[in-house]
Amino acid sequence: MDVKVNFAVVHELIKEQFKDIQASDIRKVVLNKDKPAVSKLIIGATSIYGKKNNATHYGIFAKKTASEFPIDFDAYSKIAISEKSFLEVTESAMAELHAAAKKTTASSGGYILFVDYENNQGRFLLIAMLKKRDGLRLNENLEPEELIELDLSSLYHAARINFNKYQEHGLADAEAKQELNYLSFLSQSAGRSAAGYFVTALGCAVGTASAAATKNLIIESVKFFRERPNLRDKRIQFKDEILRYLERQRDSGQSVKLSEVEAIARQFFPAELEGQADELAVEFTGHLNSEAVGVPVEFPISKVTLDKYTHVVYKADNWQLKFDRNSLGEGVDAEIRFIEQDRKLIINNLSESAIEVIRQAIADKRDAAEPE
Structure with a gap:
């Protein structure tokens, strides 16, 4: 996917677990997006967002939040893009992250990457926390030596705002707003309070677009099977099992979970694909959880929508x-x-x-x- 980067910057939220927070390290100029290392960092972060182990919830800004970031983002979304305005909105986010992390003793800091970018799905603001990890490299004498590098295999906390959908939401009536989500955020450990400060600081809240999520889950999961020759013959049985699962969740009053949908899909992967099952599952959940499809990690089922398919x-x-x-x-x-x-x-x-x-x-x- 082609990505046009408008601006990018990295700040550091300095806090060790169970220790007092320190003043954040705020960078005063944007990154040079033409540098290969910067490009690699941005592509790495944007490409794994929404993939397995980085799956996302979809939502909106909370109506009641102490965070000032939603107000500052709203102002940022309505003015021309500039380095100054970009740095100001990132500093607003850092101030809220600092305040929230300070109250959560179990929280830890990290490097916070901000990217204002565009692709074929629109314009986005990505806010992602990256962590350091130990590594090795060979010096000029071909001897190994220690190296500290950024871990680009997984995002620890992240949120992403879709400018186009944010504007659409602002113009929609009350009923249409119920089915419009304009931001997404990672929730690898939704039950851990230490992980929750990130989305709370930015004012994120889980959305209510259950009708769209239910419809897209049914249509797009079957489409995924139909478009692959080695899965096409299983699409009918798979659809039946997905509908049964949704009915069970509806009858028991439980949410739909993307991890459970993946487990159902795996049952219909042909035996000859056993060695590729993990890769296929990643592709399957990545498609459903993508910005274009918008099926969240977990969502309440729409009984009315399900009824149309059953x-x-x-x-x-x-x-x-x-x-x-x-x-x-x-x-x-x-x-x-x-x-x-x-x-x-x-x-x-x-x-x-x-x-x-x-x-x-x-x-x-x-x-x-x-x-x-």
Whole structure:
């Protein structure tokens, strides 16, 4: 994916676990984005965001938050991009991170990378914490010596804001806002208070876009199977199992978890792909959790949306039919939909017996609806 970097900078939040926080090291100029090392750092951080072990929640800024960052970001999003305004918004974020980490004794600091960049999905502001790790290198005498390097294999904390969706959210009505998320954030250890200070400091909150998440999970997970020759034959059984899983979560009142969806998908990976299963699973969850698809790590299911995929509904003027899809035959890769404006029920790829069930039910309903 091509990335155009507008500005990038690294500040340091200086704090060791269970020790007093120190004054942050704030860089006063942006990084030279043309340097190979800087480019490698930015590409490394942006490319692993949303991948396995760096999967994201989707949301918005919290309505009630003590953080000043959402206000400062709003102002930043409405003005022309400049080095000065970019550094100012990063300093706002650092001030909030410092204040939040100071209150959490178990928290630790690190290098905070800020990148304002654009790709084919729009413009983003990425805020990511990087940690140091020990390494080795060979000197001019080909002797190993210790090296301290940045760990680009995993982001410890991170958040990313989509400028386009942020503006769209601001213009939307109250109902549309419910299905619009404009920021995402990592939550590797959502239950740990030590990890929570990062998203709290930035004012992040989990969104409520359950209808979009439910729909995209069903459509895109099946699409993933259909578009791969070695998985295509399993797509129908896989879809059936995903729908059963969603119904179980709905009936028990539990959230949908991307990790559990991945486990279901693995059951349908062919045996000959055993050596590639981990790589395929990473690709699968990465696709679902991507900015384009937007399925979060965990989300509440939309019962109304699920009902559209597990039932066939036909409406007439004074009556309606509702079928459980499984009653029409399991394992059928069918198209069943009602076109409201044309008053038509579209049915493709059903067995003849299933079609006869629908015909008879419609006839019975019509007869019952007619006046004597």
